[in-house]
Amino acid sequence: MYAVNATPAEFVADERVLAPGSHDIADAAEAMQRIDAYLRQRLAAAVERWPGRPVLQLSGGIDSILIASYLADIAPAALAVTYSSGDADEELERASRVAALYGFEHCVVQPDVEEFDALLAGTVRALAYPEPWEIAAGVVLVAVDRAARERGADGALLSGAGADALFMGGKRIQPRAGERLAAAWDEALRANVSRNFTRRRFIPDFYERLIPQPERHIQVWQTHAAVELAQGCDPALFQRDGEESDKLLFRELAVERGVPADVANAGKNPMQVSSGVVGDVVAAARRRLAADFGERTYSSPLDEDLEFTVARLYLERLRGEQR
Structure with a gap:
C-alpha cells in the first residue's frame, strides 16, 4: 500500500515498473469507499502542508466537481477559480452552481x-x-x-489532474476479440501512466517556469496511491x-454527495478546449495576420476559413526562412 501524502505530483513511471493490476474491486460501494478515503486523505494532507487559503481550479468537469464536494468538508473557506473565455457557457454555469452549492467564493x-x-505571450516566452x-x-x-x-489565496492550488489517465476520461475502451475489458483497460491505464506520469515530457519543468512555488500545485490524482487504487477497481464500474x-463511478459518488444529477452527469471537453483557450489562440492568430497583411489578401484573416489561415501562417514562415 502506498501512502497518501501532500506531494505535488508523483512521477510514477520514473520510479517503478507498473505491473498489471488486479481490478478485483467489483462492488460499487467498496470502490466508492476507497475513492472517498483517498480524496479525504489527499486533500487534508495538501491543506495541512500549505496552511494558506486553498484554491480549487474548478473547471466544471466531474473531476473538479467531485474534489469540490470533499474540499467543502476540509476547507470550506477555499477559493474556487474558473477560467473561461466567455464562450464556454455550459462549463461555467456548472462551475458556478457547484461553487454556490458548497458555499465557495x-x-x-x-x-x-x-x-x-x-497572458499568451508571457506563457509562450x-x-x-x-x-x-x-x-x-x-x-x-x-x-x-x-x-x-490577488485574493490572498496562497495555499494549496488543487486540480483534478491525473484522473483522466487513470479512469479513462474522454475515452471508451474497446477490448479486442476474446479479450476481457479489465485487460484492455489496464493496458491503456499503464500506457497513460507511462506517457503522463513522468518528468520526461515535452517540458519537464513546466510548472517551475510558470508559477511561483510550483510545489503548491497539487495534482490530486497523480500519485502512486491513486494508481494503485485505479488498478484495483473493476473498469465496469466506470464504463458500462x-x-x-465516462467515469461513471465518479458521477454516482458526486450525486451521493449532493451534486445535482444533471451537473454530475454532464459531459465536458478537455480543459484546453472547454476553457476556450485554443479558440482564443486562433482568434489571436487571425488578429495578428489581419494587422500584418492589412488589405493585401483576397480574404480577411479575421473570418476566412481556418484552412486559409493555417496556410497563410505556414507560407509566412517559409518566407521568413528564405530571408
Whole structure:
C-alpha cells in the first residue's frame, strides 16, 4: 500500500515498473469507499502542508466537481477559480452552481483581448515550446494562480489532474476479440501512466517556469496511491455498455454527495478546449495576420476559413526562412 501524502505530483513511471493490476474491486460501494478515503486523505494532507487559503481550479468537469464536494468538508473557506473565455457557457454555469452549492467564493477569470494577448505571450516566452496543448494549459494555470493570489489565496492550488489517465476520461475502451475489458483497460491505464506520469515530457519543468512555488500545485490524482487504487477497481464500474458517459463511478459518488444529477452527469471537453483557450489562440492568430497583411489578401484573416489561415501562417514562415 502506498501512502497518501501532500506531494505535488508523483512521477510514477520514473520510479517503478507498473505491473498489471488486479481490478478485483467489483462492488460499487467498496470502490466508492476507497475513492472517498483517498480524496479525504489527499486533500487534508495538501491543506495541512500549505496552511494558506486553498484554491480549487474548478473547471466544471466531474473531476473538479467531485474534489469540490470533499474540499467543502476540509476547507470550506477555499477559493474556487474558473477560467473561461466567455464562450464556454455550459462549463461555467456548472462551475458556478457547484461553487454556490458548497458555499465557495467563486472567481471567474475572463481576460479581454489585450489581457489574453499579454497572458499568451508571457506563457509562450516562459515555456518556449509551440505545442498548443501545453501553452493552453499554461495560460489557464498562470491566470488561475494570479487571480488566486490577488485574493490572498496562497495555499494549496488543487486540480483534478491525473484522473483522466487513470479512469479513462474522454475515452471508451474497446477490448479486442476474446479479450476481457479489465485487460484492455489496464493496458491503456499503464500506457497513460507511462506517457503522463513522468518528468520526461515535452517540458519537464513546466510548472517551475510558470508559477511561483510550483510545489503548491497539487495534482490530486497523480500519485502512486491513486494508481494503485485505479488498478484495483473493476473498469465496469466506470464504463458500462449502453452508457456513453465516462467515469461513471465518479458521477454516482458526486450525486451521493449532493451534486445535482444533471451537473454530475454532464459531459465536458478537455480543459484546453472547454476553457476556450485554443479558440482564443486562433482568434489571436487571425488578429495578428489581419494587422500584418492589412488589405493585401483576397480574404480577411479575421473570418476566412481556418484552412486559409493555417496556410497563410505556414507560407509566412517559409518566407521568413528564405530571408
